[in-house]
Amino acid sequence: MCQLLGMNCNTPTDILFSFEGFHRRGGLTDHHADGWGIAFFEGRGCRLLLDDRSSVESPVAHLVRHYPIKSQNVIAHIRKATQGRISLANTHPFMREMWGKYWIFAHNGDLKDFAAPAGHFYRPVGDTDSEAAFCLLLERLRQRWSEQPPLDELFAFIETLAREIAAHGTFNFMLSNGDILFAHGSTQLHYIVRQAPFTKAHLVDDDVTVDFASVTTPDDRVAVIATQPLTDDEAWTPFEAGQLMLFRDGTPLVKSAKAPD
Secondary structure: OOEEEEEEEEEEEOOHHHHHHHHHHEOOOOEOOOOEEEEEEEOOEEEEEEEOOOOOOOHHHHHHHOOOOOEEEEEEEEOOOOOOOOOHHHOOOEEEEEOOEEEEEEEEOOEOOOOOOOOOOOOOOOOOHHHHHHHHHHHHHHHHOOOOOOHHHHHHHHHHHHHHHHOOEOOEEEEEOOOOEEEEEOOOOEEEEEEOOOOEEEEOOOOOEEEHHHOOOOOOEEEEEEOOOOEOOOOOEEOOOOEEEEEEOOEEEEEOOOOOO
16 A cells, blocks of 8 residues: 655645655655655646655655755655556656646555546546546546536535545545645545644654744644654544545645445
8 A cells, every 4th residue: 555645734834854754654664665756836836756766765755855845735655556567657646737727636545446437638647546536536527617616515526526436445545736635534544733832743754853843933834644644742633434634724624524334
């Protein structure tokens, strides 16, 4: 299974601390070594970095670890291949345009007997179940609306689509357009919201501690979502099975009830 990392903030923030622990799961503290990627939204643009090498060996990961790119929405993924060969085309996150915005998607799981019909607007480039699911999500959304609908309608429809796709297997995913971030927990996904009063935190995957009070302002608010908690001295909240959440400005705005049995 893969590893997911997301960040949603109310002000542009770097992800150096979280990424320092996260990247080690790509072949050092865990066995996910089949490629990795990260996407940073910056205004209307999106900086997408991919490598089919493991994140602990990747020069691109070295760049990210030492380059404090600030963003309000970040999605990162470390791959353990279940479907599709190891290649850049199959490396998450995936990016497409819809309604005049870039959309970024990353998936952790394995969808069995999932054969999405060829879309009119969106088709996979690689051969993963993940990219096929992303294309199906966007295809159905664009068929339904020509412009982005109100958030409550968008959330309800994505929740319906997530449950439909999750019927084929494990479907943990993150989806963002640079303004909002959706996260769906099928098996393992956790989140934490950091805000004043800020405290110290220690990484699970490395002996590194940061005092957030020294690198933030009292108005900052940062939500971090990860497959497994990145720190061992903070209270992370697990997603319920089948739960979809919507984050904006570092706040979980909407959360669904767990999927029915």
